[in-house]
Amino acid sequence: xxxxxxxxxxxxxxxxxxxxxxxxxxxxxxxxxxxxxxxxxxxxxxxxxxxxxxxxxxxxxxxxxxxxxxxxxxxxxxxxxxxxxxxxxxxxxxxxxxxxxxxxxxxxxxxxxxxxxxxxxxxxxxxxxxxxxxxxx
Numbered sequence: 001x002x003x004x005x006x007x008x009x010x011x012x013x014x015x016x017x018x019x020x021x022x023x024x025x026x027x028x029x030x031x032x033x034x035x036x037x038x039x040x041x042x043x044x045x046x047x048x049x050x051x052x053x054x055x056x057x058x059x060x061x062x063x064x065x066x067x068x069x070x071x072x073x074x075x076x077x078x079x080x081x082x083x084x085x086x087x088x089x090x091x092x093x094x095x096x097x098x099x100x101x102x103x104x105x106x107x108x109x110x111x112x113x114x115x116x117x118x119x120x121x122x123x124x125x126x127x128x129x130x131x132x133x134x135x136x137x
Contacts, residue, residue, distance in 0.1 A: 037124035040097060056100060 047056070057079065059068040073079045081100075085093040102118050109115035117123050 037120060038126055040101075040123040041125045042123075055104075 053070045053073055054066050054068055057068050057070075057073055058066045061067045077083045081096055082093040085091055085096040087093075091099070101116070101123070105116040105118050109118075
């Protein structure tokens with residue numbers, strides 16, 4: 001895909017998230033978060049337009065290769081980060097989200113392309129559009 005088109009699509013997704021266009025829903029209770037923040041908003045469809053499933057979803061074999069079965073990522077629990085990244089895992093859900101999202105957003109920005117948010121308040125929104133997933137920790 002043309003870099004300009006990818007950049008434009010990503011910028012459109014970021015702009016929609018920034019101005020909260022579209023129907024909105026109240027975020028889950030912030031009291032559940034240790035920091036008092038609501039769950040993070042994640043526009044999954046917007047990311048699917050510019051990334052491959054395996055850019056985020058992973059299951060590594062002994063050789064370090066990502067062997068995730070994309071057919072298992074059908075909206076089931078296998079798709080949710082918190083299914084594997086529990087509080088007992090080496091990398092818990094909060095750490096996994098922050099690593100995956102912020103590292104990618106920083107690299108995208110460094111490459112000179114429109115990037116997603118990298119600050120707490122731009123992901124943990126009190127009211128969010130209905131077109132995304134709420135990432136629970």
